[in-house]
Amino acid sequence: xxxxxxxxxxxxxxxxxxxxxxxxxxxxxxxxxxxxxxxxxxxxxxxxxxxxxxxxxxxxxxxxxxxxxxxxxxxxxxxxxxxxxxxxxxxxxxxxxxxxxxxxxxxxxxxxxxxxxxxxxxxxxxxxxxxxxxxxxxxxxxxxxxxxxxxxxxxxxxxxxxxxxxxxxxxxxxxxxxxxxxxxxxxxxxxxxxxxxxxxxxxxxxxxxxxxxxxxxxxxxxxxxxxxxxxxxxxxxxxxxxxxxxxxxxxxxxxxxxxxxxxxxxxxxxxxxxxxxxxxxxxxxxxxxxxxxxxxxxxxxxxxxxxxxxxxxxxxxxxxxxxxxxxxxxxxxxxxxxxxxxxxxxxxxxxxxxxxxxxxxxxxxxxxxxxxxxxxxxxxxxxxxxxxxxxxxxxxxxxxxxxxxxxxxxxxxxxxxxxxxxxxxxxxxxxxxxxxxxxxxxxxxxxxxxxxxxxxxxxxxxxxxxxxxxxxxxxxxxxxxxxxxxxxxxxxxxxxxxxxxxxxxxxxxxxxxxxxxxxxxxxxxxxxxxxxxxxxxxxx
Amino acid sequence: xxxxxxxxxxxxxxxxxxxxxxxxxxxxxxxxxxxxxxxxxxxxxxxxxxxxxxxxxxxxxxxxxxxxxxxxxxxxxxxxxxxxxxxxxxxxxxxxxxxxxxxxxxxxxxxxxxxxxxxxxxxxxxxxxxxxxxxxxxxxxxxxxxxxxxxxxxxxxxxxxxxxxxxxxxxxxxxxxxxxxxxxxxxxxxxxxxxxxxxxxxxxxxxxxxxxxxxxxxxxxxxxxxxxxxxxxxxxxxxxxxxxxxxxxxxxxxxxxxxxxxxxxxxxxxxxxxxxxxxxxxxxxxxxxxxxxxxxxxxx
Numbered sequence: 001x002x003x004x005x006x007x008x009x010x011x012x013x014x015x016x017x018x019x020x021x022x023x024x025x026x027x028x029x030x031x032x033x034x035x036x037x038x039x040x041x042x043x044x045x046x047x048x049x050x051x052x053x054x055x056x057x058x059x060x061x062x063x064x065x066x067x068x069x070x071x072x073x074x075x076x077x078x079x080x081x082x083x084x085x086x087x088x089x090x091x092x093x094x095x096x097x098x099x100x101x102x103x104x105x106x107x108x109x110x111x112x113x114x115x116x117x118x119x120x121x122x123x124x125x126x127x128x129x130x131x132x133x134x135x136x137x138x139x140x141x142x143x144x145x146x147x148x149x150x151x152x153x154x155x156x157x158x159x160x161x162x163x164x165x166x167x168x169x170x171x172x173x174x175x176x177x178x179x180x181x182x183x184x185x186x187x188x189x190x191x192x193x194x195x196x197x198x199x200x201x202x203x204x205x206x207x208x209x210x211x212x213x214x215x216x217x218x219x220x221x222x223x224x225x226x227x228x229x230x231x232x233x234x235x236x237x238x239x240x241x242x243x244x245x246x247x248x249x250x251x252x253x254x255x256x257x258x259x260x261x262x263x264x265x266x267x268x269x270x271x272x273x274x275x276x277x278x279x280x281x282x283x284x285x286x287x288x289x290x291x292x293x294x295x296x297x298x299x300x301x302x303x304x305x306x307x308x309x310x311x312x313x314x315x316x317x318x319x320x321x322x323x324x325x326x327x328x329x330x331x332x333x334x335x336x337x338x339x340x341x342x343x344x345x346x347x348x349x350x351x352x353x354x355x356x357x358x359x360x361x362x363x364x365x366x367x368x369x370x371x372x373x374x375x376x377x378x379x380x381x382x383x384x385x386x387x388x389x390x391x392x393x394x395x396x397x398x399x400x401x402x403x404x405x406x407x408x409x410x411x412x413x414x415x416x417x418x419x420x421x422x423x424x425x426x427x428x429x430x431x432x433x434x435x436x437x438x439x440x441x442x443x444x445x446x447x448x449x450x451x452x453x454x455x456x457x458x459x460x461x462x463x464x465x466x467x468x469x470x471x472x473x474x475x476x477x478x479x480x481x482x483x484x485x486x487x488x489x490x491x492x493x494x495x496x497x498x499x500x501x502x503x504x505x506x507x508x509x510x511x512x513x514x515x516x517x518x519x520x521x522x523x524x525x526x527x528x529x530x531x532x533x534x535x536x537x538x539x540x
Numbered sequence: 541x542x543x544x545x546x547x548x549x550x551x552x553x554x555x556x557x558x559x560x561x562x563x564x565x566x567x568x569x570x571x572x573x574x575x576x577x578x579x580x581x582x583x584x585x586x587x588x589x590x591x592x593x594x595x596x597x598x599x600x601x602x603x604x605x606x607x608x609x610x611x612x613x614x615x616x617x618x619x620x621x622x623x624x625x626x627x628x629x630x631x632x633x634x635x636x637x638x639x640x641x642x643x644x645x646x647x648x649x650x651x652x653x654x655x656x657x658x659x660x661x662x663x664x665x666x667x668x669x670x671x672x673x674x675x676x677x678x679x680x681x682x683x684x685x686x687x688x689x690x691x692x693x694x695x696x697x698x699x700x701x702x703x704x705x706x707x708x709x710x711x712x713x714x715x716x717x718x719x720x721x722x723x724x725x726x727x728x729x730x731x732x733x734x735x736x737x738x739x740x741x742x743x744x745x746x747x748x749x750x751x752x753x754x755x756x757x758x759x760x761x762x763x764x765x766x767x768x769x770x771x772x773x774x775x776x777x778x779x780x781x782x783x784x785x786x787x788x789x790x791x792x793x794x795x796x797x798x799x800x801x802x803x804x805x806x807x808x809x810x811x812x813x814x815x816x817x818x819x820x821x822x823x824x825x826x827x828x829x830x831x832x833x834x835x836x837x838x839x840x
Contacts, residue, residue, distance in 0.1 A: 103801050110584035129804055135585035230783060288674040291695060291784040298676075366585065486803040487607065490786075497783040501695065520606055 051090040054373045055116040057105075059425045060095035065418040070095045074419040075390060075426045083380045089373050102126050109135060109365060117370040118377065120173075120360040120428060122260055125485045127361040128477040131164035137364040137371045140168040146375040149383035153429065161358035165476055171378060172358030176432030176441040179464030181237045181352050182315040187338040189216040189309055200344040201241060201276070204310065208285045211309040217332075224302055225285040227311030228277075228500075229293040230493050232261060235277075237312040237352045239496075240264060240469060241343030242273035252534045255472045256526050257481055258489040262353065262471050265492060265518065266527065269346075271511065274499040278507055281500045291497035300324045306332035315339075315464035316445065319453040326450065339460035341467075354468035359431030381429050390427045391434070393420050405440055406433075407447045475537050480529045484522025491518050578810040598807045599815075608812070611795040614788055615772045618704070623765055625705045630716025631758065635750055637717060638724050639742065650721075653714025664711060665779030669694065672703055695784040704780055704789075719761065720754060727753040759837040767824035770816050792816060 060070045068074070071093040084091045094116040096104045102123050108115050109130065121127060130136050139162075143151055151159070154174050162170035190197060190207070193216050198204040208225035215223055228234050243264045246254070254266040264270050280286050293299055302308045303318065304327035318325040318337065328335045341350040362378065364371045381387055392399045392406040397416040399406035409416070433444045442465075446457040495514045502510045519527075547554075573588070578598060580591040602608050633653065640646040656664070671678050672693035680690040693703045731749050740748065774793040781789025792812060800809025825840075832838035 106584075106801065106804050126804070130585075133583045133585050135583075288690070288692070289676065289695070292669060292673070292782050483803070483805070486798055490783075490798065494783045494786050501784060517606060 049088060051084070051088045052370060052373060053090045053092055054084075054118075054370050054377060055092050055094050056118040056374075056377070057096055057108075057116045057120060058093040058422075059098045059101065061098045061422075061425070063421060065421055068418065068421070070422065073422060075422060078390075079426070082386070083377060087373070087376060087380075089377075091377070113367070115365045115367060117364060117368040117374045118362060118428075119365060120362045122360055124257075124260055124361065124477075125482045127162075127170050127363065128164060128479075128482045130363065131167075131169040132477075132479075132482070135366050136164075136169040137366050137368060138167050138169065139171060139364065139371075139375065142371055142375045143168065143171070146372055147379040147382075150375070150379040150381075150429065153382035153387075153434075158357050161356060161473075162361060170361040170363045171429070173360040173362060173429050173431050174434065175355055175357055175359050176430060176434050177438065177445060177461070177465075178355040178357060179315055179461055179468065180354055181233055181312050182339045182460040182463040183237060183310065183312040183342050184318065184337050184460075185310045185340050185342075186211075186217070186306075186308070187336040188334055192216040197338065197340055198342050201342065204342045205280075208280070208310060209283070212283075212285055217306055217309075219307060222307055223309065224287045224307050225309045226280055227299050227302060227308035228286045228290040229296050229299045230291055230497060231294060231296050233296070233314050233317070234299065234312055235496055236261075237343050238277065239270065239273040240351050240353055241345045242276065243267045243269040243351070244346050249534060252472055252474070252537075253527065253531045255530075256488070256523065257472070257478070258485040258492065260356070263489075263492055265495070265515075265523070274496070274511070275507065277496070277500040278502060278504065282504055286500065291501065304328045304331060306335055310342075312343075315460040316449065316457055319449045319457050319460075321450050325453070337456075339456055339463055341463045349467040350463075351467050351469055352464075354465070354470065356471045356473070360428055362428060378429055381427065387427055387430060387434060390423055391430070393423065402447075405435065405444050405447060410451070474530065474533050476533060478526060478529050478533065480522060480525035484526065488518065488522050488526075491521060574810065575814060577807055578814050580807065582807045582810075584806070594807075598811045602808055602811045602815070607790070607795055610787075611790050611792045614777075615791045615793075616769060617788070618701075618777065618791060619769045619772060621701070621705055622708055623769075626708050626712060626716075627762070627765060629709045629713040631720055631754070633713055634717040634720030634724065634754075635746060637721065638750065639746075650714070650717070653717065655714070656711045657715035659711070661711075661773075661775035661779050664707065665775075668703070668707055668780055694780075694782060697785045697788045700780075700785040701788055704777075707780065708776065719757060723754055723757040724750065755835070756837050759831050759835060760839055763824065763827045763831060763839055766827040767820055769823050770819040 058070055064070055064073065076091070076093055080091050083089070094108070096108070101121055105119060105121055105126065108119065150171070154171070158172050158174045159168065161172040162168055164170075185197065185207075187197075189211060193210055193214055195207055195210060196203075198207045211223060211225040215221075217223055244267070246267060250267070254264075256263045256265055277286070287293075287298075287302070289298065296313075299308070299311065303311065303324040306328055317323065320326070325337055328337070343350060343352070345351045364374050368374065381390070388406075393416065395401065395406075397409065398412060398420060399408055401407075433441055433448075435441050435444055442458070442461050446454050446461060449457050491514075495518065498514060499507065499511060577588060577591075579593060579595060580588070581594045582588065582591045637646055637650060640649075669677070672680070674680055674690050674692045674695060677693070679693070684690055691699060693699050727749065732745055735745050735749060770792075772791045772793050774797060777789050777791045778794050778797070781794070796809045796812050799805045799812075828838050828840050
């Protein structure tokens with residue numbers, strides 16, 4: 001017995017001794033991952049030369065229908081047929097789980113030899129870090145030589161987001177629509193209480209109170225007047241509407257970009273926003289557990305169960321088939337949600353952030369020997385009908401053209417539906433459908449939703465594009481942001497949760513300590529660097 | 541016996557050791573090569589070897605971070621409280637089980653007590669949020685329907701601490717009894733009988749026979765636990781923790797995850813790991829030394 005114990009204990013000590021190697025061993029094991037059997041090897045009959053292999057990252061959302069895998073499905077075959085064969089390229093896909101794209105990409109990049117030829121991320125800090133560490137291929141000359149269609153498709157403005165200190169290290173995907181958020185209210189509750197649609201933040205407060213006191217949904221104390229989470233779609237519209245108008249200099253220097261969004265923590269008005277949230281919370285107008293809801297799952301449930309009176313969300317998120325609105329209508333008879341624009345700033349505008357014109361940062365690692373083929377692949381996607389086909393499928397089976405806009409065919413066959421499950425993740429050069437103009441893009445976006453929501457989606461999209469605040473683009477990447485963004489984003493969310501839940505008499509003191517901690521943990525470094533870069537930009 | 545004759549006679553015993561030794565060399569000592577990351581400006585496009593040496597610069601940076609001290613404090617605090625609450629629990633449970641006479645009931649309760657050990661923390665986290673949520677958790681729904689105020693088990697830091705500790709006991713206590721129960725089988729039954737004849741009651745027997753019989757095991761386990769004071773599992777604080785209680789739930793392992801895996805600052809993460817390893821070693825040796833002096837029980 002005692003000997004057994006001894007043995008156990010040795011293992012234990014060793015484990016504690018070697019905890020540090022957690023990270024290192026991760027790097028080591030990474031080398032041994034991924035080596036898929038090559039089914040297509042030698043199947044290329046037409047050409048005498050051996051085809052070269054092009055490896056491309058692909059997001060895996062774990063939603064492949066039966067018969068398909070993320071690396072072998074309709075579109076991988078279609079691309080192999082239409083791009084691979086004529087160019088004598090064997091296209092292979094390397095799956096990366098969507099939910100841990102940055103972590104997995106770090107591991108892939110560190111593995112050196114096994115890294116795909118085309119990788120991408122949404123996180124500008126990850127892109128900047130790779131570029132700074134010298135791990136990426138300079139794409140400028142390659143684009144000039146092999147990517148004329150791609151260059152034309154993206155345009156100068158979008159391409160400029162992929163530059164690092166003047167060098168084109170990434171190809172940013174183009175967004176088809178820059179609007180982000182709209183707000184939504186239970187119209188049937190308003191009607192029941194004979195209340196008008198609130199037009200300002202103050203009116204909203206009164207409406208929320210009425211929802212709580214008069215309980216139009218007859219929920220018996222379970223009502224959540226304002227649906228809140230700790231995801232940006234819920235708190236950003238509220239917070240940004242409290243930000244006061246500022247000079248250009250303040251906008252550049254006081255904004256903090258953590259990840260792909262700008263955060264107003266240092267801008268005047270931020271504290272007022274928190275104070276408003278604190279008031280709502282302490283009066284029971286926000287869910288007590290909102291700080292636990294990171295992925296909006298709880299909010300979605302509460303909306304579809306008819307508990308929530310008002311909330312902000314990505315403009316089209318609630319309208320999907322079997323989405324929260326669809327389910328709400330099934331659960332609660334007569335429930336009606338209206339898209340509204342309520343939060344108002346000091347200028348009387350419904351200010352809310354919008355997307356930067358770029359989506360994914362598409363990169364080619366320096367170690368890749370297939371950079372030319374990679375650019376050819378992206379250029380091929382941008383040319384002719386290729387992007388359109390991937391995004392919309394087959395005419396007659398997936399869509400029909402109405403006024404040049406593809407409209408989803410109703411009651412599609414299962415085969416046709418399954419075909420499209422990963423179309424968005426294959427069309428990496430674009431976020432959203434590209435039809436030539438914003439108007440058409442928005443229309444197509446609305447038409448992909450269930451028919452009964454078409455009109456409302458259009459309203460919500462209009463709201464999302466109204467009074468938007470542009471992201472701040474600095475001349476060069478802010479190193480402190482690359483370094484501290486993850487930590488500070490956590491702290492920012494913590495500040496929102498703690499300040500909202502604080503007892504009103506403790507608000508001031510907690511606010512002060514938390515901001516101090518934020519500044520000391522990297523916020524000050526970002527502020528200093530942005531001020532410096534702004535000065536450089538002015539003196540030019 | 542000459543060395544050759546010795547080897548010829550016992551070579552099988554050494555051959556048996558080859559496999560475990562290989563395991564330790566490959567998976568435990570091999571990765572130590574990576575320790576040098578702590579002293580280099582690690583750039584994974586260059587690899588460990590070609591990254592530049594920076595001396596102790598990364599250590600200075602880590603020791604200057606506020607989050608480092610916060611997470612260090614939380615790690616020590618959570619581990620210390622865990623030691624107070626979770627360490628005695630399996631011991632008490634084991635003694636209770638040992639005293640049971642009905643074998644079927646003993647077996648049944650043992651199995652039920654083990655089960656939580658096999659549930660992953662991610663799932664436990666999900667269950668905890670369903671059960672202890674302030675607004676929709678089962679416990680609070682019950683409390684509120686009985687007319688009590690809802691208790692913020694997960695969002696108030698002191699309440700969260702209690703939730704954290706008790707969930708730990710629930711998960712690990714049953715499993716922990718195995719070692720004690722095994723040790724208990726080693727106690728000579730005659731001692732109990734003799735004590736019974738001499739008039740010792742149940743409590744006296746536990747105090748004078750069972751506990752002294754378990755003493756070596758308790759000491760060994762205590763030393764192991766002390767060695768782990770500075771290191772903490774990642775899953776439990778990460779899954780049960782949340783933004784509202786980050787002041788307590790942010791620990792060294794989540795800190796390493798954030799700066800290492802999430803922000804890609806491997807050098808800093810390695811520094812923290814190395815720091816944990818060194819302090820952990822000091823704790824083990826210290827505890828072992830003290831134990832040797834005080835009780836004559838030790839593991840080295």
